[in-house]
Amino acid sequence: MSATLGYSDVEVGTLIPEREFRIRREDLVRYCGASGDFNVIHWNDRAATDVGLPGVIAHGMYTMASAARLVTDWAGDPGAVVEYGVRFSSFVPVPDDDAGAALVVSGVVAKKLDDNQVVVNITVRCDGTKVLLGSRATVRLS
Amino acid sequence: MPLNRDFIGRRFVADTPFPVGREHIRQFALAIREDSPLCHDLDAAKSAGYIDLIAPPTFLTALGMWRSVVPLHDPALGLDYSLVVHGEQRYSLRRPVVAGDEIIVSGMISGIRNAGRNELMIIDYEFATTGGELLATARSSLVSRGTAVVESGTAGVENG
Numbered sequence: 001m002s003a004t005l006g007y008s009d010v011e012v013g014t015l016i017p018e019r020e021f022r023i024r025r026e027d028l029v030r031y032c033g034a035s036g037d038f039n040v041i042h043w044n045d046r047a048a049t050d051v052g053l054p055g056v057i058a059h060g061m062y063t064m065a066s067a068a069r070l071v072t073d074w075a076g077d078p079g080a081v082v083e084y085g086v087r088f089s090s091f092v093p094v095p096d097d098d099a100g101a102a103l104v105v106s107g108v109v110a111k112k113l114d115d116n117q118v119v120v121n122i123t124v125r126c127d128g129t130k131v132l133l134g135s136r137a138t139v140r141l142s
Numbered sequence: 143m144p145l146n147r148d149f150i151g152r153r154f155v156a157d158t159p160f161p162v163g164r165e166h167i168r169q170f171a172l173a174i175r176e177d178s179p180l181c182h183d184l185d186a187a188k189s190a191g192y193i194d195l196i197a198p199p200t201f202l203t204a205l206g207m208w209r210s211v212v213p214l215h216d217p218a219l220g221l222d223y224s225l226v227v228h229g230e231q232r233y234s235l236r237r238p239v240v241a242g243d244e245i246i247v248s249g250m251i252s253g254i255r256n257a258g259r260n261e262l263m264i265i266d267y268e269f270a271t272t273g274g275e276l277l278a279t280a281r282s283s284l285v286s287r288g289t290a291v292v293e294s295g296t297a298g299v300e301n302g
Contacts, residue, residue: 002180002190021175030173034166036208040224051224051287060228065174065200072199078178079192079238081199087230137199 004076007116007141016074016107016120021066023058023092024100031062045096058092063103063131067124070105071137082117083138090131101126107137116141143220144291145261149251156211159244159272167195167241170204187240197239202269202278203231205247212249212265221263221286229262230283236276244272252281256290 025043032038037059040047045055064086072078094101104125111119122135164184171181176198179186187195206212214221239245246269253264267280 002192027173027175030169034170034173035204037203039226041227047224057227061200061203061231062174064231065176065198068199069174069176072176072178077190078176078180078198079196081233081235081238083232083234084199085230085232088228091227 002077003080003140003142005074005141007112007118010109010112010118010141012109012112014109016070016109018104018106019070021069021103021105022100023062023066023094023103024098025056025094025096027100028056028058028062028094031059035059035061037061053091054093056094056096058094058101060086060088063088063092063124064135066103067105067122067132067135068137070107070122071120071139074107075139075141080139080141081137082140084136086122086135087133088131089133090126090129092126092131103131110136113138143222144289145254145263145286146218146220147254149219150254151251153248153250154211154213155248156209156246159246160205160209162197162201162239162241162243162245164195164241166204167197167201167239170201171198174198174200192238192240194241197241199233199235199238200231201239202233202267202280205245205269206249206267206280206282209247211247211267212251220289221284222289225287225289227285227287228282229285230281232281233278234280235278239269239277243277245277246270246272256292257285259288259290259292261286261290 110121124132269278
């Protein structure tokens with residue numbers, strides 16, 4: 001409705017520059033409360049290691065939300081997303097320190113559709129490993 | 143313990159709507175560090191043409207979690223939530239969710255199947271307003287780690 005980026009300003013192959021998104025324990029605690037997902041593996045190391053995880057891991061939906069921000073910041077409107085899908089391919093461990101985990105996110109316009117919509121392929125890595133696969137958003141530009 | 147396949151095909155509809163509040167949108171945006179004024183500042187949202195604050199595109203997850211319409215914690219389903227990780231998520235949004243929406247969530251367990259030692263449970267959601275407007279659909283795939291029964295009835299549980 002109010003994307004600031006124009007459909008005519010992008011082409012297939014247009015890159016969305018890489019950005020880093022940090023996830024710290026505090027973010028996960030906030031996300032537990034805001035999302036209602038209180039799964040112990042997102043806040044309790046003891047419980048996480050008991051079920052064979054390396055420690056507390058980020059909510060997959062937190063990673064998905066961070067990746068969306070790359071695209072919605074680019075488009076200029078969090079309401080511009082029409083379709084968005086991801087596969088979670090690897091855990092994002094969030095250590096109990098000030099640095100947390102770093103997601104490195106980039107995107108490329110893969111397709112231009114009708115109705116001012118474009119398809120963006122998003123790449124999300126943590127420590128060099130792809131943590132989302134097939135991550136794709138369709139957004140409506142102005 | 144494997145998941146109860148009897149749940150496949152069951153559809154659940156919330157008996158009360160989920161009212162989307164401004165503060166909930168702000169809290170969710172804060173949690174994911176979404177600082178767009180359209181999620182925080184009513185005047186900015188209205189200037190952009192929206193009737194109220196808009197929710198970030200993954201906000202609908204909060205409706206499913208805060209008031210789960212699909213009985214994930216029903217002992218009869220047999221899901222140990224600490225063994226669950228998210229496999230796949232997809233949203234199709236007709237328009238952004240805005241503060242003031244009253245949303246009826248429905249969800250169907252579309253499938254449960256083995257994937258190696260894990261089980262996959264597919265849930266299809268629909269989000270409609272109390273006025274009957276379909277806002278969005280979603281598909282969630284949850285992975286129940288190590289709960290598949292593999293070969294001669296031996297449970298594939300590795301981690302508790």
